[in-house]
Amino acid sequence: MSVNQTDPMIGRLIDDRYQVRSRIARGGMATVYLATDLRLERRVAIKIMHGHLADDASFKERFIQEARSAARLAHPNVVNVFDQGQDDDSAYLVMEYLPGITLRELLQDHKVLTSEQAMDILEAVLSGLAAAHRAGIVHRDLKPENVLLADDGRIKIGDFGLARAATANTATGAALLGTIAYLSPELVTRGIADTRSDIYALGIMLYEMLTGEQPYKGEQPMQIAYQHANDTVPAPGIVNPSVPVELDELVLWATARDPEHRPRDARALLDQLLDVQRALADPSGPPANRTMVLPSAAATAVLPGPGRGATADTQIVPKARHRTGPIGPESDSNAERLQNDAARRHRRGAILLVIVILLALVAGGAGWWFGSGPGAEAAVPDVAGQDPAAAASQLIEAGFEVAPDNRGDFSVDVPAGQVTGTEPDATSRQPKGSTVTMVVSQGPRQLDVPSVVGGSFDAAESALADFALTDPIRQFDEKDAGTVIGIAGVGGDGNAMGLAEGSTYGEQQPVTLTVSLGPLPDVAGQELSEAQATLQKAGLTGAEAGREYSSDVPAGAVIRSQPQADGPVKPGATLDLVVSDGPAPVTVPDVTGQTLDDATAQLQALGLRVSYDDCAKFTCAFYDWEAALPVTASDPGAGGTALVGSTVTLSYRAD
Numbered sequence: 001m002s003v004n005q006t007d008p009m010i011g012r013l014i015d016d017r018y019q020v021r022s023r024i025a026r027g028g029m030a031t032v033y034l035a036t037d038l039r040l041e042r043r044v045a046i047k048i049m050h051g052h053l054a055d056d057a058s059f060k061e062r063f064i065q066e067a068r069s070a071a072r073l074a075h076p077n078v079v080n081v082f083d084q085g086q087d088d089d090s091a092y093l094v095m096e097y098l099p100g101i102t103l104r105e106l107l108q109d110h111k112v113l114t115s116e117q118a119m120d121i122l123e124a125v126l127s128g129l130a131a132a133h134r135a136g137i138v139h140r141d142l143k144p145e146n147v148l149l150a151d152d153g154r155i156k157i158g159d160f161g162l163a164r165a166a167t168a169n170t171a172t173g174a175a176l177l178g179t180i181a182y183l184s185p186e187l188v189t190r191g192i193a194d195t196r197s198d199i200y201a202l203g204i205m206l207y208e209m210l211t212g213e214q215p216y217k218g219e220q221p222m223q224i225a226y227q228h229a230n231d232t233v234p235a236p237g238i239v240n241p242s243v244p245v246e247l248d249e250l251v252l253w254a255t256a257r258d259p260e261h262r263p264r265d266a267r268a269l270l271d272q273l274l275d276v277q278r279a280l281a282d283p284s285g286p287p288a289n290r291t292m293v294l295p296s297a298a299a300t301a302v303l304p305g306p307g308r309g310a311t312a313d314t315q316i317v318p319k320a321r322h323r324t325g326p327i328g329p330e331s332d333s334n335a336e337r338l339q340n341d342a343a344r345r346h347r348r349g350a351i352l353l354v355i356v357i358l359l360a361l362v363a364g365g366a367g368w369w370f371g372s373g374p375g376a377e378a379a380v381p382d383v384a385g386q387d388p389a390a391a392a393s394q395l396i397e398a399g400f401e402v403a404p405d406n407r408g409d410f411s412v413d414v415p416a417g418q419v420t421g422t423e424p425d426a427t428s429r430q431p432k433g434s435t436v437t438m439v440v441s442q443g444p445r446q447l448d449v450p451s452v453v454g455g456s457f458d459a460a461e462s463a464l465a466d467f468a469l470t471d472p473i474r475q476f477d478e479k480d481a482g483t484v485i486g487i488a489g490v491g492g493d494g495n496a497m498g499l500a501e502g503s504t505y506g507e508q509q510p511v512t513l514t515v516s517l518g519p520l521p522d523v524a525g526q527e528l529s530e531a532q533a534t535l536q537k538a539g540l541t542g543a544e545a546g547r548e549y550s551s552d553v554p555a556g557a558v559i560r561s562q563p564q565a566d567g568p569v570k571p572g573a574t575l576d577l578v579v580s581d582g583p584a585p586v587t588v589p590d591v592t593g594q595t596l597d598d599a600t601a602q603l604q605a606l607g608l609r610v611s612y613d614d615c616a617k618f619t620c621a622f623y624d625w626e627a628a629l630p631v632t633a634s635d636p637g638a639g640g641t642a643l644v645g646s647t648v649t650l651s652y653r654a655d
Helices: 057-071 103-110 115-134 185-190 195-211 221-230 245-254 266-281 329-371 388-397 457-463 528-537 596-605
Strands: 018-026 030-037 042-049 081-087 090-096 100-102 147-150 155-157 377-379 401-410 419-423 429-431 435-443 446-448 473-475 484-490 496-498 504-506 510-516 541-548 558-563 574-580 585-587 609-612 631-635 641-643 647-652
Touching: 018 042, 057 081, 057 090, 100 103, 103 147, 103 195, 115 147, 115 155, 115 195, 115 245, 115 266, 185 195, 185 221, 185 388, 195 245, 195 266, 221 388, 221 401, 245 266, 388 401, 388 419, 388 435, 457 484, 457 510, 528 541, 528 558, 528 574, 596 609, 596 631, 596 647
Parallel strands: 401 435, 473 510, 541 574, 609 647
Antiparallel strands: 018 030, 030 042, 042 090, 081 090, 100 147, 147 155, 377 429, 419 435, 446 504, 484 496, 484 510, 558 574, 585 641, 631 647
């Protein structure tokens, strides 16, 4: 169980009843949360449809269908659905909470299960599925992810989101529903599902449990779908020799390509599985290499024979024919003539009837041959841009055989993995039954990224002609204006991705250059208003961000500028301007009583100038003995203030 405390649903109260506690899992259509039913004081699993699907009627209908399908079932091996409703714009289902793991997680941990484990899981799944089939429901999305293994040992089927009523032929529409690895051949080729389609999916699951792998593999979903439609599932014993032959035959029966040769429903397969379990558990039974003959889906009539209600020498004795009327030569002659005339007329009518039937057969055969048979032609559907599985289904529906093109095709318009076209081309008419090659996109051709960083923007435009240049990002930098300082493309997640010189990137894919606007304007020493005007011309804003004392910068001038935010500076950014308050004031110390030398040194250390009031008398030229004279006063006096660089006058006694 994964918990995401940043999910806005965590802690939310749904419908004034269900308190969401944590997130369990997230899928393409909905997210499942662990919640508390405040009314009944129990833990439940609540499945909430993604908000961006709220306007899609088909998804809402699927949610409602899942609730209805599960509500018709009451079985220990089917996940119970307690409630269904709408909260704001999101539909939700309230289900039984089963702490544990899925069959998929079990297979990821253990890869191959023992025959006994596989049969135990299959028995539980078949029991629940048999209840669904008995209620007229086809699951249509059976896979290990939908088989829940609870911590207390219970095994249940969940997720009836694709379930439908089990009519004779339940159509899925043009798009294939369910997981491609478990789709039956009739779903791939005709889009038709019934109870036997569920049996096919269970056969694939049993194969996977016994071998640790799926029978069909491919790089593209279309390749896997093609194998489902045209290949026969091999016996699991070929991959894992320890698999009993009885389970080999059970897999082959369940995965027969022709649905008529599979069990008719889950109950039939469950009965056979129970027989297999008894046979494998009985040590006195037949040898392990015996061959089991499993029943087919079609009923087999048993004709009576010896010992079955009829005797070997039973004979059919015809009844004697009786005649009425006069008996004699004349009557016999007339009767014979009438019989001969009637026989001739009968023969003539029969010949005419045969001729008419033959002509009708010829006309019908010709019509079939040229209308829908081997001689018929049909337009090749346009499947460009579709998923390979859906495209293959459409081509098969139109009457063509489908072959994958392993070469692929580079395309700047069609994403990798989707169909770019067909050979022969779409809309051309081809004989039905002929092979159409489906070409799948490899995405854009990968080209080497040229070296453009450090060069001019104009040169970069020419060098990147094979890519789609977007508007450049311009920012201030120490490099000269117009110099390319960075190049980026778009990664697989849609976010910007740096492109290094020598790396490869898709043809005609978007490329964004970062171009220098030159260094930031130097406004130090300018008056505040002048500095703001200079920055405005460069597309920037200057904002006073404080004042400091400075002996070097006049009061009112800018001492320095710096960006408000970290990172590159782009047009429209704001720079903080620190403005000078001029020199800083200092407090004049008490220097009275000190010698002239000591007082002068102390004041100069504070950035003050020193003069002497008796300079006129002594011309400020002192003898050594005069420098030792004591200071009698200062101006400004002790405790007063003076600006750095200003003059303090000292008085001293010179008598």
